[in-house]
Amino acid sequence: MPENNEKGEEVRVGVFVCHCGSNIGGFIDCKKLTEYAGTLPNVTHSEDNLYTCSEVGLTSIKDAVEEHNLNRVVVASCTPRTHEPLFRECISEAGLNKYLFNFVNIRDQCTWVHMKDPERAYEKAVDLVRMGVAKAAKLEPLDMIKVDINPSALIIGGGVAGMSAALNLSRQGFKTFLVEKENKLGGRLNSLYKLFPYDIDASEFVDKLISNVQSAKNLEILTSSEVRNIDGFVGNFEAEIEVNGSIREIKVGAIIVAVGSSILDPKGLFNYDGQKRISQFELEPKLKNKEIKAKDVVMIQCAGSRNDKIPYCSSVCCMTALKNALIIKEQNPSTHIAILFRDLYTPGTDYEEYYRRAREKGIIFVKYNEDKLPNVEENQVKVYNEYIGTEMVIPYDLLVLSTPLVANSDNKDLAQLLKVPTEANNFFLEAHVKLRPSDFATDGIYIGGSAKWPVDISEAISQGYSAAARASTILSHKEIEVEGAISSLPEINKALCTGCEVCVKVCPYHAIIKNENDEIEIIEALCKGCGLCGATCTNQALVIKHFTDDQIISEILACGGQ
Amino acid sequence: MSFEPKLLGFLCNWCSYAGADLAGVSRIQYPPNMRIIRVMCSGRVDPKFIIQALELGLDGVFVMGCHPGDCHYLDGNYEAEKKFEMTKKFLSLAGLEDRIRLDWVSASEGKRYSEVVTKFVNDIKELGPSPLNGEEPDEELLENVRAIKAAVSSERMRALVGRERKITEEENVYGEKFPEEKFNELMDLAIKEEYERHRILLALEKYSKSVKDLAKELDIDPSLVLEHMLVLKSRSQVDFGEIIGNTPVFIRL
Numbered sequence: 001m002p003e004n005n006e007k008g009e010e011v012r013v014g015v016f017v018c019h020c021g022s023n024i025g026g027f028i029d030c031k032k033l034t035e036y037a038g039t040l041p042n043v044t045h046s047e048d049n050l051y052t053c054s055e056v057g058l059t060s061i062k063d064a065v066e067e068h069n070l071n072r073v074v075v076a077s078c079t080p081r082t083h084e085p086l087f088r089e090c091i092s093e094a095g096l097n098k099y100l101f102n103f104v105n106i107r108d109q110c111t112w113v114h115m116k117d118p119e120r121a122y123e124k125a126v127d128l129v130r131m132g133v134a135k136a137a138k139l140e141p142l143d144m145i146k147v148d149i150n151p152s153a154l155i156i157g158g159g160v161a162g163m164s165a166a167l168n169l170s171r172q173g174f175k176t177f178l179v180e181k182e183n184k185l186g187g188r189l190n191s192l193y194k195l196f197p198y199d200i201d202a203s204e205f206v207d208k209l210i211s212n213v214q215s216a217k218n219l220e221i222l223t224s225s226e227v228r229n230i231d232g233f234v235g236n237f238e239a240e241i242e243v244n245g246s247i248r249e250i251k252v253g254a255i256i257v258a259v260g261s262s263i264l265d266p267k268g269l270f271n272y273d274g275q276k277r278i279s280q281f282e283l284e285p286k287l288k289n290k291e292i293k294a295k296d297v298v299m300i301q302c303a304g305s306r307n308d309k310i311p312y313c314s315s316v317c318c319m320t321a322l323k324n325a326l327i328i329k330e331q332n333p334s335t336h337i338a339i340l341f342r343d344l345y346t347p348g349t350d351y352e353e354y355y356r357r358a359r360e361k362g363i364i365f366v367k368y369n370e371d372k373l374p375n376v377e378e379n380q381v382k383v384y385n386e387y388i389g390t391e392m393v394i395p396y397d398l399l400v401l402s403t404p405l406v407a408n409s410d411n412k413d414l415a416q417l418l419k420v421p422t423e424a425n426n427f428f429l430e431a432h433v434k435l436r437p438s439d440f441a442t443d444g445i446y447i448g449g450s451a452k453w454p455v456d457i458s459e460a461i462s463q464g465y466s467a468a469a470r471a472s473t474i475l476s477h478k479e480i481e482v483e484g485a486i487s488s489l490p491e492i493n494k495a496l497c498t499g500c501e502v503c504v505k506v507c508p509y510h511a512i513i514k515n516e517n518d519e520i521e522i523i524e525a526l527c528k529g530c531g532l533c534g535a536t537c538t539n540q541a542l543v544i545k546h547f548t549d550d551q552i553i554s555e556i557l558a559c560g561g562q
Numbered sequence: 563m564s565f566e567p568k569l570l571g572f573l574c575n576w577c578s579y580a581g582a583d584l585a586g587v588s589r590i591q592y593p594p595n596m597r598i599i600r601v602m603c604s605g606r607v608d609p610k611f612i613i614q615a616l617e618l619g620l621d622g623v624f625v626m627g628c629h630p631g632d633c634h635y636l637d638g639n640y641e642a643e644k645k646f647e648m649t650k651k652f653l654s655l656a657g658l659e660d661r662i663r664l665d666w667v668s669a670s671e672g673k674r675y676s677e678v679v680t681k682f683v684n685d686i687k688e689l690g691p692s693p694l695n696g697e698e699p700d701e702e703l704l705e706n707v708r709a710i711k712a713a714v715s716s717e718r719m720r721a722l723v724g725r726e727r728k729i730t731e732e733e734n735v736y737g738e739k740f741p742e743e744k745f746n747e748l749m750d751l752a753i754k755e756e757y758e759r760h761r762i763l764l765a766l767e768k769y770s771k772s773v774k775d776l777a778k779e780l781d782i783d784p785s786l787v788l789e790h791m792l793v794l795k796s797r798s799q800v801d802f803g804e805i806i807g808n809t810p811v812f813i814r815l
Contacts, residue, residue: 532635
């Protein structure tokens with residue numbers, strides 16, 4: 001259906017007030033609110049629905065658009081974060097450009113949070129609807145931007161997550177480049193002995209995975225390689241890879257970040273010396289070579305984590321300690337083992353099984369407190385046992401520290417190249433923890449494995465597959481549409497632009513350039529629509545589509561009662 | 563009836579707006595004083611938006627973004643902070659600086675969202691209604707706030723604040739870094755000058771005036787007014803109108 005051309009047409013806003021069952025209607029008078037909405041400027045139709053998002057509600061929007069010749073639609077209901085796509089689709093089915101829709105949040109940010117003051121909740125809803133209508137009247141239709149897709153992918157990191165993603169994508173028929181910094185694929189798996197659950201042999205597992213990767217079609221492996229530069233945007237990235245000292249340029253449509261994590265340097269923790277007091281990571285090869293002869297082993301959990309410096313739980317250390325303690329017991333059943341822990345996380349039946357077995361085998365668990373850290377002496381550990389409320393003295397001839405996985409020190413550099421964010425601990429930050437866990441906010445770039453958060457092998461594989469699946473949603477198309485609500489320098493504003501280039505410098509995505517004609521130009525596919533340039537533009541020439549100055553100021557004026 | 567302030571909040575789509583939604587999902591109750599405008603990033607909040615809201619008599623304006631380091635758009639919140647700081651400095655010239663606030667709320671901080679909003683509501687209650695609120699707003703203050711709105715929209719201020727992070731956080735080609743204190747001095751001076759200049763421009767809106775008239779009306783030292791007039795003339799914002807007696811009278815262009 002062709003979209004209505006709004007140019008020169010009278011603005012006709014339709015307002016739909018949702019009861020959301022009793023979630024809204026149970027607290028404020030939706031009928032009265034609907035009547036009020038009908039009195040606002042530019043509103044030609046208003047109605048209330050029991051559930052505007054239901055089939056019935058959506059049909060009534062479409063019918064009203066036709067019957068009243070509406071060219072703007074406002075829905076006052078829940079939150080745009082969950083329901084905006086639905087209503088946008090609804091009005092585009094009714095023949096309107098999807099950007100002519102505006103959302104007013106009167107549930108999550110009104111009735112749900114002001115249940116005990118329904119009178120003032122109603123007042124707030126009235127203001128919010130007035131503001132929403134004011135903005136709606138100023139909305140303009142926008143075009144989505146079409147981008148061609150190069151059906152190939154770059155995967156950064158040749159650990160288990162990266163290899164899983166690479167296998168998945170190459171088997172789907174996409175040309176895939178797998179870049180690994182080290183001279184061998186496999187990442188940390190190469191240094192481990194056995195893997196939980198089921199004590200699978202790590203080298204057997206990783207060798208098989210590597211040989212699958214090496215024999216895969218469409219898959220090119222670049223070891224001893226590092227990404228030096230990334231340009232371009234979704235569907236059309238250009239990457240410079242340094243391979244053994246020389247630069248190789250490759251063009252891909254999507255990028256997956258699977259760089260994994262690093263191990264915290266245990267120096268300074270619990271008298272670590274790398275000999276008698278080692279990390280779990282250093283224990284693995286010793287287990288492999290069956291060289292552990294210790295009679296008394298003590299493991300300390302959360303060594304260096306869950307404190308002010310490293311506030312998070314590294315998630316793999318409890319299982320690593322249980323697995324390694326059981327292996328020691330197996331190799332030498334008379335060994336005494338004590339695991340000093342703060343909390344023990346063994347989620348799911350497979351992992352809990354390790355804990356049960358560990359108890360059966362006589363491994364001792366001592367709960368300590370962050371305020372009373374175990375005191376490691378030359379041959380014994382003094383620890384305050386939380387459960388029995390006294391200090392225990394435990395002798396050892398091998399002390400093993402369960403140190404956390406930490407973000408790679410060069411994550412920031414890669415993040416800068418890719419223009420993606422990292423979080424407070426320097427791990428990569430996904431677009432949304434629940435709704436978009438494998439995506440970055442930047443289109444065409446995805447994430448999997450410990451680069452995002454410490455994960456175990458099975459989780460790394462799942463996340464590698466997940467990132468690959470997300471990448472294939474783009475790679476499987478010849479062209480895709482990207483967000484139209486972005487920055488622009490309208491023809492009419494070009495004379496305002498002084499060419500100061502502050503916008504060029506402030507844009508986090510390098511989406512603004514000065515072109516060969518010495519004019520400011522926005523590379524639309526790169527722009528994410530944050531609006532920073534609009535708030536910065538020294539002569540207010542840039543316009544942020546869908547969040548224009550005019551639209552925002554009309555909301556402010558409406559809030560102030562005008 | 564006790565004073566119930568009316569507040570406006572600018573919430574970034576990804577963190578604070580999501581945090582506000584989470585407060586809803588968790589049914590955490592907080593006072594219903596704040597109206598919300600959703601923007602994609604706190605970096606979108608133009609200082610003039612904040613001033614516009616205050617000019618209308620709203621009792622307070624809250625800008626919320628993602629926590630430092632967690633910005634969905636890499637570092638939009640740092641830019642937001644710089645713009646906010648400049649806005650606050652301007653408002654302190656009119657005694658309104660406590661009516662605006664900047665804070666960070668993540669998508670998982672529904673509880674914190676309710677807490678910071680409640681705190682802001684209570685702080686503004688303590689402060690009392692905005693002098694620009696109601697039937698008879700403080701006219702002189704209103705003029706000054708209008709001057710601030712024009713000043714934050716001026717090319718000089720926008721260029722200065724827009725470049726602040728590049729200037730103070732990055733080295734130039736010679737490997738030198740511009741010290742922050744020195745930048746702040748520059749900023750403070752610019753704020754004072756542009757505030758006064760935009761007050762002068764507003765004062766000239768209706769009638770042409772001499773330096774002496776302006777100095778008296780705005781309570782600024784005449785020699786300073788003269789300096790400002792020369793700058794404004796070079797910017798083609800004012801010009802000599804006529805000469806009455808021996809005194810040149812300026813008009814706004």
